[in-house]
Amino acid sequence: MRHSLVLVINSGSSSLKxxxxxxxxxxxxxxxLGECFGLSDASVSWKYDGEKSSFxxxxxxxxxxxxxxxxxxxxxxxxxxxxxxxxxxxxxxxxERFSETVKIDDQVLAEIEALSELxxxxxxxxxxxxxxxxxxxxxxxQYAVFDTAFHQSMxxxxxRYALPEKLYQDFGIRRYGFHGTSHFFVxxxxxxxxxxxxxxxxxxxxxxxxxxSICAVRNGQSVDTxxxxxxxxxxxxxxxxxxxxxxxxxxxxxxxxxQAEVQQALNKEAGxxxxxxxxxDCRGIVEAxxxxxxxxxxxxxxxxxxxxxYIASYMVALDELDAIVFTGGIGENSLPVRSEVLKYLKIxxxxxxxxxxxNARFGEKGxxxxxxTPMAMVIPTNEEWVIARESMALLxx
Ligand code: AMP
Numbered sequence: 509m510r511h512s513l514v515l516v517i518n519s520g521s522s523s524l525k526x527x528x529x530x531x532x533x534x535x536x537x538x539x540x541l542g543e544c545f546g547l548s549d550a551s552v553s554w555k556y557d558g559e560k561s562s563f564x565x566x567x568x569x570x571x572x573x574x575x576x577x578x579x580x581x582x583x584x585x586x587x588x589x590x591x592x593x594x595x596x597x598x599x600x601x602x603x604e605r606f607s608e609t610v611k612i613d614d615q616v617l618a619e620i621e622a623l624s625e626l627x628x629x630x631x632x633x634x635x636x637x638x639x640x641x642x643x644x645x646x647x648x649x650q651y652a653v654f655d656t657a658f659h660q661s662m663x664x665x666x667x668r669y670a671l672p673e674k675l676y677q678d679f680g681i682r683r684y685g686f687h688g689t690s691h692f693f694v695x696x697x698x699x700x701x702x703x704x705x706x707x708x709x710x711x712x713x714x715x716x717x718x719x720x721s722i723c724a725v726r727n728g729q730s731v732d733t734x735x736x737x738x739x740x741x742x743x744x745x746x747x748x749x750x751x752x753x754x755x756x757x758x759x760x761x762x763x764x765x766x767q768a769e770v771q772q773a774l775n776k777e778a779g780x781x782x783x784x785x786x787x788x789d790c791r792g793i794v795e796a797x798x799x800x801x802x803x804x805x806x807x808x809x810x811x812x813x814x815x816x817x818y819i820a821s822y823m824v825a826l827d828e829l830d831a832i833v834f835t836g837g838i839g840e841n842s843l844p845v846r847s848e849v850l851k852y853l854k855i856x857x858x859x860x861x862x863x864x865x866x867n868a869r870f871g872e873k874g875x876x877x878x879x880x881t882p883m884a885m886v887i888p889t890n891e892e893w894v895i896a897r898e899s900m901a902l903l904x905x
Contacts, residue, residue, distance in 0.1 A: 577644060609898040656688055718747075744814055747779045794845075
């Protein structure tokens with residue numbers, strides 16, 4: 509039997525992730541990653557039917573195009589190419605222009621490129637990937653799914669900074685929020701688990717991965733989120749500092765630091781890595797903390813305390829709260845992180861169910877609080893599936 513497949517592409521500056529999603533079941537038939545683009549050891553690796561393989565790219569040249577060309581060959585070899593009906597691209601920044609998924613044409617591509625000013629690390633890389641995919645699959649419809657789109661429903665009181673109006677009007681300085689596809693997906697799945705229609709579901713979604721953000725979802729719509737004008741804001745992350753007194757930036761620049769040095773410190777050397785001095789990886793932090801490492805303990809404490817503070821503050825964005833929903837690599841797997849966050853929320857009545865917490869790991873969803881207490885749950889995210897489904901919805905519209 510032939511299947512309808514959607515190729516999902518997430519093109520970064522030095523990497524390109526892809527997944528071939530069955531449009532009916534949502535299963536990933538093929539997943540892969542091109543990495544080290546721009547370096548002599550650029551390569552593409554993939555997993556199909558449980559088997560892993562890889563392929564070295566040429567030492568020089570356009571590695572995005574080479575990766576996509578290799579992918580086309582692979583799809584041909586596996587007999588999957590003719591089953592692809594659409595391509596969905598993850599695009600980090602849609603600004604105020606894109607509040608939903610769109611079909612890509614020349615105009616849309618130009619607008620995504622123009623938004624590079626707001627996402628200089630991401631949007632130019634998406635444009636390169638989209639161009640390479642169009643040249644390899646000129647006959648297929650291609651769609652852009654934006655990380656920012658879900659948050660376009662935020663009210664002005666949530667998205668505006670207390671800055672002069674002119675900065676918003678002239679430069680678009682406002683909170684945009686990111687991880688929208690993940691917050692959207694887990695809020696829908698939470699509604700299913702709660703047995704409620706999505707448009708009547710109120711949740712606080714807590715995406716904790718290398719990047720981390722929280723979202724208040726009121727009646728199915730994002731009404732506040734912790735990332736802001738850039739993905740540096742909000743929670744502490746693997747290497748990003750999260751919220752910060754802007755005076756610190758001034759202070760460092762007055763000390764003679766360059767703008768690039770400050771950016772490097774805030775985005776690449778902070779977070780778990782910076783505080784612990786050890787690692788950006790939550791598993792490593794927990795292991796080191798349990799072995800008595802003081803920096804790892806402090807990193808864990810700052811991280812969990814800030815997550816809990818954000819959850820508490822987002823209660824004011826909602827009239828009622830059905831559940832707190834954990835997701836992302838840390839949110840889906842880390843028992844101690846979830847346990848500690850729930851302890852901070854004791855004042856609101858949250859009580860961890862140790863068995864529920866232990867069971868909801870490694871891809872399993874479930875409720876992690878005791879019966880008859882306010883509910884927290886774990887739902888594994890699936891951004892590729894959202895991108896595939898949104899592309900399918902537009903294809904059939
Ligand atoms: P993501 O960016 O969503 O892939 O998440 C990456 C983060 O998830 C890293 O900090 C990992 O340490 C963390 N993570 C992944 N698996 C586990 C696990 N089994 N226990 C704790 N943390 C985990």
